[in-house]
Amino acid sequence: MKPEYKIISDLIEKDAKVLDVGCDDGTLMEFLKTNKNANIRGIEISKEKVQICIAKGLTVIEGNAEFDLKQFPNDSFEYVVLGQTLQAFINPETVIRELLRVGNKAIVTIPNFGHWKVRLNLLFKGTMPITNSLPHDWYNTPNIHMCTIKDFVRFSKIINFKIFKSLALINENVSDINNSNLIFKNLFGELGIFLIEK
Amino acid sequence: MNIKQNIKTLIVEKPLKLDCGQTINNFPLAYETYGSLNNEKDNAILVFHALTGDQFVTGINPVTKKDGWWSYAVGSGKSIDTDKYFVICANVIGGCMGSFGPSHENPKTKKIYGTDFPVITINDMVNAQINLLDFFGIKKLFSVVGGSMGGMQVLQFISNYPDKAKTAIPIACTSSHSAQNIAFNELGRQAIAADHNWSDGDYNSKNIVPDKGLAVARMAAHITYLSKKGLQEKFGRKLQERDDLKFGFDADFQIESYLRYQGSVFVDRFDANSYLYITRAMDYFDLVKQFNGNLSDAFKNTKAKFFIISFTSDWLYPTQENKDIVIALNAVGANVGFVEIESDKGHDSFLLNVPDFLKALKNFLDKSYAEKNS
Numbered sequence: 001m002k003p004e005y006k007i008i009s010d011l012i013e014k015d016a017k018v019l020d021v022g023c024d025d026g027t028l029m030e031f032l033k034t035n036k037n038a039n040i041r042g043i044e045i046s047k048e049k050v051q052i053c054i055a056k057g058l059t060v061i062e063g064n065a066e067f068d069l070k071q072f073p074n075d076s077f078e079y080v081v082l083g084q085t086l087q088a089f090i091n092p093e094t095v096i097r098e099l100l101r102v103g104n105k106a107i108v109t110i111p112n113f114g115h116w117k118v119r120l121n122l123l124f125k126g127t128m129p130i131t132n133s134l135p136h137d138w139y140n141t142p143n144i145h146m147c148t149i150k151d152f153v154r155f156s157k158i159i160n161f162k163i164f165k166s167l168a169l170i171n172e173n174v175s176d177i178n179n180s181n182l183i184f185k186n187l188f189g190e191l192g193i194f195l196i197e198k
Numbered sequence: 199m200n201i202k203q204n205i206k207t208l209i210v211e212k213p214l215k216l217d218c219g220q221t222i223n224n225f226p227l228a229y230e231t232y233g234s235l236n237n238e239k240d241n242a243i244l245v246f247h248a249l250t251g252d253q254f255v256t257g258i259n260p261v262t263k264k265d266g267w268w269s270y271a272v273g274s275g276k277s278i279d280t281d282k283y284f285v286i287c288a289n290v291i292g293g294c295m296g297s298f299g300p301s302h303e304n305p306k307t308k309k310i311y312g313t314d315f316p317v318i319t320i321n322d323m324v325n326a327q328i329n330l331l332d333f334f335g336i337k338k339l340f341s342v343v344g345g346s347m348g349g350m351q352v353l354q355f356i357s358n359y360p361d362k363a364k365t366a367i368p369i370a371c372t373s374s375h376s377a378q379n380i381a382f383n384e385l386g387r388q389a390i391a392a393d394h395n396w397s398d399g400d401y402n403s404k405n406i407v408p409d410k411g412l413a414v415a416r417m418a419a420h421i422t423y424l425s426k427k428g429l430q431e432k433f434g435r436k437l438q439e440r441d442d443l444k445f446g447f448d449a450d451f452q453i454e455s456y457l458r459y460q461g462s463v464f465v466d467r468f469d470a471n472s473y474l475y476i477t478r479a480m481d482y483f484d485l486v487k488q489f490n491g492n493l494s495d496a497f498k499n500t501k502a503k504f505f506i507i508s509f510t511s512d513w514l515y516p517t518q519e520n521k522d523i524v525i526a527l528n529a530v531g532a533n534v535g536f537v538e539i540e541s542d543k544g545h546d547s548f549l550l551n552v553p554d555f556l557k558a559l560k561n562f563l564d565k566s567y568a569e570k571n572s
Contacts, residue, residue, distance in 0.1 A: 047537065047539075047540060047554075051537065051554065051557065051558060054505075054535065054537065054562055054565070055557075055561040055565070056565070057566065057568070057569065058535075059503070060536075061524060061528075061534065061536040062536055062538055063521075063536070071525040071528045071529065072529075073528075073529055076528070
């Protein structure tokens, strides 16, 4: 299980209605069902992953978050989770707006492109960075809109949404991000985890 | 052919007001069951058959002596596991496997109904079958399942009886018959009507059968059940028991021979007038219109858990039409899962050995059934 799942779970209240966008094999869904008694739905683009979710008894819709979120009415869910996929969308702004339309709150996690290993990789090798969390070559990566923790914080001001809570994951330890430590967290955080609202 | 002896029939005494305005009562509803009903009576699955199906879902059909139409999916250890579930399937009214249909005698005229039979709808079919629940003493079905026209019945059933099923699985279907669907059905009906033997539906009294027309109807329909890729891979331009073209109109190509065969075996088991009535019922099916343009309203009172399945190569009831149902369900916050199964077997995929489909169906049912005890 990915280390951030526990952190995401801690951000969600008990018995909440939750949508997991890009729910993968349903691991987080199961975790939230067990630990938070969440009324949870998933949306997943891969047919194989949808099959795995069905085999686990999870309610999942095969679909593409970029186009298929629009079928949900406003405020259908208390929380919408988007784990490490914002960077793969053609239009991240639309996706964020959709998340916040469909859910009262959204939890977005991003692999931090500002991490020092990524920076050193580019600085010394002069090639597009390949790391544990970003294992693809530039030509076959699904990640077309990489951003840093700092970028995401700026993004919230540009397209106007509230960051209710921001956390950084460093060596499986979680810590708060605030204005004074942003530069530091942007250098050492592997993952940014944001609880956002309209 | 005395088929009656192998057919279980419930005589529905309660009057049923049909959409066309007529009321029927004391009519036969032929059905078959598989597996056994448990003491709690909560393991029953009502399966709805498609256009040319019947109540003999699995095992050997006692009338045709062939495998039941859903033998891949239903049976011991299969997706719809008859060791676990009590499976009920009824022949639709308007059909020709024992349920009240156009080949029955009109008690008033003492003649076979033929085209004097009332036009029936999907709604009528479902309202006839609800009587089976009382008959078996079932308060709530565990599931309602069906593909194609069977899927339409699933949608109509939930809309009419929102608390009578725990789960619902409409497969490869639509909430509203499209112009293309109607067009293909009309082609079939016109093929039957163009057969001189049809005699405006009165062929029974003359002891003849419009077999040529019905065969052409079946051939045309059969093409719509397959995909271009599937046909190309199976038949291509392969020739039928000959080395070269014969420069004539015999079946040179295997695909021609195959279609002719499909047409010829169909006429032995199906009634031409039933074909007219059932295709008409499908064409009249428009759940969207029933709810004044808002399909979601059809499902707003149900707590049933839905699982919708479509197939990539199904161009008769394409994925988008199945997704429209998903969208309507999501709009009212219903519990709905959806998967599109990769298959090049076309619309017929749901009847065939498509492992991903059979696996998804089994997993959904078994997991949902396990939930009731947790």
